[in-house]
Amino acid sequence: MTTRRALLAAARWTALALACAGGALHAQPSGDRALRLIVPTSPGSSADVGARLVGDRIQAASARPVVVENKVGAGGSLAAAYVAAAAPNGDTVGILGNTYQLFAEEFPSQKFDPVKDVVPVALISRGANVLLVASDSGYGRVDDIVRKARSQPGRLSYASAGIGSSTYHSAERLRMASGLDLIHIPYKGSPEAVQEVIAGRVDFAFAPVPVALSFIQGGRVKAVAVSASRRSAQLPDVPTTVEAGVPDSSYDTWLVALVPARTPRAVQLELNRVFTAATATPEIHAKFASLGVEPEDAGLDETQAFVAREYQRAKAARARMANAK
Template sequence: MPFPNRRRAGLALAALALAALTGTAAQAQGWPDKPLRIMVGASPGGGTDILARMLAEKFAADFRQSVVVENRPGASNTIAADVTAHAPADGSTLLLATNTGQAIAPHLLKLKFDPLKDLQPIGLVAVMPNVLVVSSSSPYRSVKELVAAMSASPGALKYASSGVGSTQHIAGEAFALATGTKAIHVPYKGSSQAHIDIIGGEVTMMFDSTSSAMGQIRSGKFRALAVMSERRAAELPDVPTMAEAGVKGADVQTWYGLYVTAGTPRPAVDALNAELAKVLKLADVQARIRGLGGEVGTLGGEAFADMNRQEYERFRKLVREANIKADGL
């Protein structure tokens, strides 16, 4: 996914500034008047969970309400989205989602909600490149060595993901298409569970988001072979891009966005837009996102909704071309 150009980002920030004014009025009207919850479609410890808890802490302080994070992993992150879509439209149930549930899963699963109609986009929180990682004890020290092993023994190596249809799954299939290789996909209910088997050698590799893999990379448990973005990640300056490693056409990034139940009153939506814009400007929040290998989101409201629609169509095409099926669910 290309990052928004400066003009578009500027317009989005102006919209967020306007939302900040109306958001203040919304709080004056008494919203939120009860505790909030942020639904997360992944297990504790993963990238989505980390960002959700960061937002919950900031929201709780500013809104002077309890804000809890509820993890509902499974079904390509759509269980949490389903809960949010069917929650009372009072602004008390939020969703921190990724392109897994909002743009990929709808083309693989029969859902009981429409992610484009039943969830109201609030804003883009962050964009993280996916990164190819292996255990630090793995014999593979480069993408070239890994591709050679996969070519020599098609289907012998395994790659983990946080679930069927996740960005990790899509990234693995994109890598296979770009290199003409084959590996066995092993889906988990979250990145943190997959990490255990990567470290233990049960699974060879993972095309994880930097937000969930960075801790393992820094601790020395993971070896990063390449980032799946156009440019190197600021926090991984010595790790080449896939193109630099000799593989073109395998760029995949994971984006994280905040949503609320569709039909939520406009004052509450505007207040959430304003609060997210405020939080994303905080130095410690920006440092945290950069520390996870990502870039801070700049799109709010309709600009973010438009990006979601574009991503929805882009992944519809990719799923069809790669012939990805929802097996294992």
């Protein structure tokens, strides 16, 4: 039975959705409570940049305060668990990458179930991770890394944004597909991992294209390959890991807005309209393109069907990796 609280939440979000969809900067705020966007990674990371861009657009269109909060730790599972435990009124939204779907297996102590505890309400963007090496490392291709790793098993190292992050899974897909023995060194976020590559303390790292671009353009690192199933529009000359000669090594990334599972469907629908209205603007399209990611505008049912399919794919890939160890 719909409660009065749920009806009020839906009414607030209807007002906000209409403001965003119409670009009505003069619209009344949908309440004095801030919309909190919970990000699992450090400032400057792909999820953080995406959340801030979309949050700025939502705030400009609705006049409602939008606050981005970075809750870093345990590969993103701390943020996911925080969102799951929030009040189901639409005021707290997690902006997470697809890796949240495997948190139950990778961080069992968090007691987080990606199917029962949260529900996706909007796809934000799709992107890719790029394999980076230091400019003076001597590596020029994926094959250089593979050959050296095979000649020195257990000696080469890679950095990631932590176990469970998309950068970790990109590297693990490459490692498993190549049959390599590598040392994994986790960091708080991708910016920190890239700095370790530059400093020469690790051999390579995967990083989201938005994070990597400035380092690549500044000549501090070289882009060797992208982990996605297709090339990045921002790095058209950089091959995919499959094109570079490693079959079954691709790993696609996407960003999604999540809310507590008990959030009323009416609120879910309005949140979907809010986020898709924001990502549909020419401003966001241009900014996302400059960062190497593609905005999404799927409806609620389409979003939830897509995420459900991807969950089954992620579980299957996880099982294959476990069996190969």
